[in-house]
Amino acid sequence: MERRDFLQSSFALPFMPSSLRQRTFVPEEELVIERSVEGQPHAGKVLAAIQPHCDDIPIFAGGTVAKLISEGYTGYLIRTTNDDHAGVGTTPGEVILNNEKDNEAVAQALGLSKVYDLGYRNHRMDNISIVELRARLIFLIRLLKIDTIVSYDPWGHYEENPDHYVTAKAVEAARWMSGGRLDYPEHFDAGLSPHTVSELYYFARGPQLVNRIVDISRHIDTKVAANRANVTQGPGGENGSRLKTGLAKEGKSLDILGSTDEEANLNYIKHIMLDIDSDRLRGIPSDRELGEKYDLEWAECFYYRGPRESKLERYIEEHAR
Secondary structure, three states: OOOOHHOHHHHHHHOHHHHHHOOEEOOOOOOEEEEEOOOOOOOOEEEEEEEEOHHHHHHHHHHHHHHHHHHHHEEEEEEEEEEEEOOOOOOOOHHHHHHHHHHHHHHHOOOOOOEEEEEOOOHHHHOOOOOHHHHHHHHHHHHHHEEEEEEEOOOOOOOOOHHHHHHHHHHHHHHHOOOOOOOOOHHHHHHOOOOOOEEEEEEOOOEEEOEEEEOHHHHHHHHHHHHHOOOOOOOOOOOOHHHHHHHHHHOOHHHOOOOOOHHHHHHHHHHHHOOOOHHOOOOOHHHHHHHHHHHOEEEEEEEEEOOOOHHHHHHHHHHHO
């Protein structure tokens, strides 16, 4: 095995520094930089942002979702858990309600048209029937005619949260089975038809193969707004204003926090959570650091899969008489 192949293999991961093993980028000639475009080239297409918890999409893919929506997609937010074990609230019921409100606010901030909450228990998705979850996702893919999915990478390594990897595996299975003419034929009696998802943007918290960098510079403030909406369990609380007040008591200040409490809360998300202190959440380069690497201001990275070119069609076009 060549050294380069070994370094990019899973066998090498335990022996590599964490700063290197978090992301494996394809060769530069294969890496795609997806930039913002003018107009709405994706008008008529449908996107589904699928997350286990209400803070997943905002943290890892909020900029990309905002970019695609601005370019013409109609979007939906699908949350697989009820977040009953995460966030502020005196009872589980209150926590569920608070997160439900936050999730709706996230969808609104990102320009998504509707929320579908599937309601599985938080941190317990490894105890559910993944076949049932897959069937529900197939139904939604066919019902909404979803063309593009943004979600967790089912091939991401060292993911510790069962909600993340169960959701990811169910999404990956559902996205191709939804195009089958023999899977769940009762759907067709209800007026649905087979529908195949053509594009996938998969993100991960740990080691992942990356083949696409998305420029989110125009949409960083929308991403900040989506994270600001996550008051119950995410960074959307009063972190910035608390830091600003605490520093003031010590006779200190940070220019990046701004002058008002709300500016401090928004700038805390943008300049601290998504940049300076991103390691605390992800252990990977921040959105700003990733952008700088590719001469962009802010960026997100994904394992992307899109429509495949048909060699037969190309051959026919070149050789048919």
